[in-house]
Amino acid sequence: MILEMKVPSPGESITEVEIAEWLVEDGDYVEKDQAIAEVDSDKATLELPAEASGTITLKAEVGDAVAVGAIVCLIDTSAAKPNGASEAASSTSGGDEGSEGNAEKELKEQNKSTANKKDSEKAPQPSQAKETYASGVPSPAAKKILEEKGIDSKSVSGSGRDGRITKEDAVNAVPSMGTPTGGSRGETRSKLSMLRRKVAERLVSAKNETAMLTTFNEVDMSAIFKLRDEYKEDFKSKHGVGLGFMSFFTRAVVRALEMYPAVNSMIDGKEMVSYDFCDISIAVSGPKGLMVPVIRNAENLTFRGIEAEVKRLAIRAREGEITVDEMTGGTFTITNGGVFGSMLSTPIINPPQSAILGMHNIVERPIARDGAIAIAPIMYVAVSYDHRIIDGKESVGFLVAIKEALESPEELLMDNNVKKALEL
Numbered sequence: 001m002i003l004e005m006k007v008p009s010p011g012e013s014i015t016e017v018e019i020a021e022w023l024v025e026d027g028d029y030v031e032k033d034q035a036i037a038e039v040d041s042d043k044a045t046l047e048l049p050a051e052a053s054g055t056i057t058l059k060a061e062v063g064d065a066v067a068v069g070a071i072v073c074l075i076d077t078s079a080a081k082p083n084g085a086s087e088a089a090s091s092t093s094g095g096d097e098g099s100e101g102n103a104e105k106e107l108k109e110q111n112k113s114t115a116n117k118k119d120s121e122k123a124p125q126p127s128q129a130k131e132t133y134a135s136g137v138p139s140p141a142a143k144k145i146l147e148e149k150g151i152d153s154k155s156v157s158g159s160g161r162d163g164r165i166t167k168e169d170a171v172n173a174v175p176s177m178g179t180p181t182g183g184s185r186g187e188t189r190s191k192l193s194m195l196r197r198k199v200a201e202r203l204v205s206a207k208n209e210t211a212m213l214t215t216f217n218e219v220d221m222s223a224i225f226k227l228r229d230e231y232k233e234d235f236k237s238k239h240g241v242g243l244g245f246m247s248f249f250t251r252a253v254v255r256a257l258e259m260y261p262a263v264n265s266m267i268d269g270k271e272m273v274s275y276d277f278c279d280i281s282i283a284v285s286g287p288k289g290l291m292v293p294v295i296r297n298a299e300n301l302t303f304r305g306i307e308a309e310v311k312r313l314a315i316r317a318r319e320g321e322i323t324v325d326e327m328t329g330g331t332f333t334i335t336n337g338g339v340f341g342s343m344l345s346t347p348i349i350n351p352p353q354s355a356i357l358g359m360h361n362i363v364e365r366p367i368a369r370d371g372a373i374a375i376a377p378i379m380y381v382a383v384s385y386d387h388r389i390i391d392g393k394e395s396v397g398f399l400v401a402i403k404e405a406l407e408s409p410e411e412l413l414m415d416n417n418v419k420k421a422l423e424l
Contacts, residue, residue, distance in 0.1 A: 003052050003075040009068045010041045011324035016067045017041050018194035019060050026058045029082050030075065037072070040194040044291070044324050048072070055079035063191050135163035142170035151175050199290060206349045211387035214346040217399050219406045221362055221377040224248050227409060227418065234424050239304045243422070245359070246282070247306040249334060251413050252405035253357060254278045254299045257332060260398040262390050264331050266352045272389050281330030281350060282310060286317040292350060293322055294330040304423050338362065344380045354389055357402070358382040 007017055017039040024036045030050045037048040050056070054077040060066050138146055138153045142165045146153055149170075156173045158165035192200070206212065228243055235243040257264040257278050265274040280298040284291050293313035298306065316322045333350040338361035347358035358381065365378040381402065385395045405412040414421035 001077045003054070003077055004071045005048075005051055005073045005075060007039070007048075007066050007068050007070055007072050010039075010044070010046050011328070014041045014068065014324070016065050017046075019062050019064050019066060019072070020045060020193060021062060022058060024056055026056070028056055029079065030054065030056050039066075041324065044322055044327060045193075045195065045320055050075060052077045053081070065194070136165065138165035138170060139167060141167040145170035146173065149173065149175050202351055203348050206351045210349055210351070210354075212349055212384055213387050213392075213395070214382050214384040215392075215395050215399055216344070216380060216382050217403050219379045219381055219403050220367065221245075221379055221406070223407055223409055225377055231418065231422055231424065235304075235422055238424060239308070241304070241307040241311050243303065244307060244310070246310050246334070246336075247303040248406060248409055248413065249357070249359060249402075250280055250295065250298055250301075250306050250310075251303070252402045252409075253280060253332060253334060255405050255412065256398045256401040258299070259401050260394050262394050263355045263385065263398050265389055266331070266354050267386070267389055268352070275331045277331070279329050279331045281327075281333040281353070282313065283333060283335035283350075284314050284317040286320065286322070291317045291322055291327060292330065292333060293317055293326045294328070296329075302423060303421060332356070334359065336360075338379065344382065346382060347384050349384055349386060355383055355385040355395070355398075357399075358384070 010017065018041075020038040020040045022037050024030055024034075030036055030053065032050055032053045034050045035047040036050050036056065039046055039048055052075050054075040057074040057076070059071055059073050066072055136153065136156075136158055138156070138158075139160070143153070145167065146156065146165075151170075151173050153165060156165050156169055157163075159169055160166040224245065232243040235241075261274050262272075264278060265272050267273075277297050278299045280295045281292045282295060284293060293316070295301070295306065295309050295313070301309065313322070313326065316326070330350065330353060333347075333353060333356040335347050335356060336359040337345050337347075338359050342360050343363070344360055345358055347356045349356050360380045360382075362377045362379045364375050366373050367376050367378065368374075369376070381399065383395055383399045383402075385398075410416060410418055418424075
């Protein structure tokens with residue numbers, strides 16, 4: 001019996017996927033539920049499991065865009081399992097074709113090699129240019145042109161008789177940008193994945209279709225450093241997760257969103273949609289590129305709850321296990337370029353959201369404190385916002401509210417009870 005495997009729907013609104021990689025080869029024997037391919041949608045990379053055991057016939061190539069519901073491969077369920085194939089081998093990409101399959105493959109390779117050898121023997125060999133005293137020597141006119149261009153004649157290939165450099169060769173010669181080193185100047189081309197293309201489309205759309213502006217501020221991280229130094233060991237030993245910066249920033253963002261609800265809104269046609277919950281998207285760098293999983297109802301989470309959820313989503317994103325549902329939605333985004341060393345940037349809005357907070361690296365800088373110069377760990381922060389629904393007053397007030405909460409976390413984020421807030 002021939003089973004037609006069709007592309008399943010990876011999520012709502014997704015109409016096609018791209019074959020990112022085949023984990024098996026045409027003609028392989030596959031086991032039911034064995035991962036046979038990785039497919040990219042515009043939101044995530046997913047594994048495609050075999051629906052039955054049998055011999056597989058591929059109907060699409062790597063890089064092909066395949067519509068949801070289209071046939072991607074055939075499985076002959078009546079095919080017998082090859083001799084010597086084990087369950088463990090069948091579960092790996094491509095499997096073990098057995099000794100008979102290997103012998104047949106080797107015989108094909110030998111025949112192919114012999115045929116290629118015969119063809120190469122029959123093919124006419126290109127004639128070698130005759131080496132003489134004139135090879136690589138420019139004509140008088142060519143020499144003058146090369147000198148005017150500042151080009152060494154040794155870097156020019158002559159097309160004249162016996163390899164002499166002609167006037168035309170000199171005219172067409174292009175001076176190198178710097179001293180010739182004989183190094184590689186090759187280039188490679190690779191097709192962008194569907195996920196990367198979708199990210200590109202969304203970023204361009206955000207730039208072109210929103211009235212995006214960015215406001216900046218700086219945060220003295222001294223208070224948070226002090227709290228982490230004092231409580232991070234107890235926090236980790238009790239909860240099994242580290243006390244990082246993300247929980248402080250997430251709670252500061254939630255507080256600011258409640259103070260400025262327009263920032264927790266988005267445009268839908270001619271309407272403005274506002275939310276009474278805070279689904280915070282966290283930008284994470286994964287193997288397939290930037291992914292933005294969502295922390296649901298962050299307003300209800302404690303410091304421990306936020307840190308645990310950030311860790312869980314980051315691990316799933318890096319291991320390629322993140323689902324479409326885990327990246328769908330979100331009312332506001334936090335992105336941290338500081339982990340890569342960024343000092344300052346203008347983050348791009350994650351549509352259809354209306355604002356995004358950019359975190360950056362923490363550097364000790366001189367600041368004025370109580371009328372004196374002091375050295376403090378400073379982070380520059382930025383909020384990009386859609387000016388169509390968020391006014392300058394609201395955007396600046398929103399970022400100032402975040403700054404205030406981060407500089408006075410014990411009072412504004414912990415109700416003056418640190419141990420209770422950290423559940424210690």
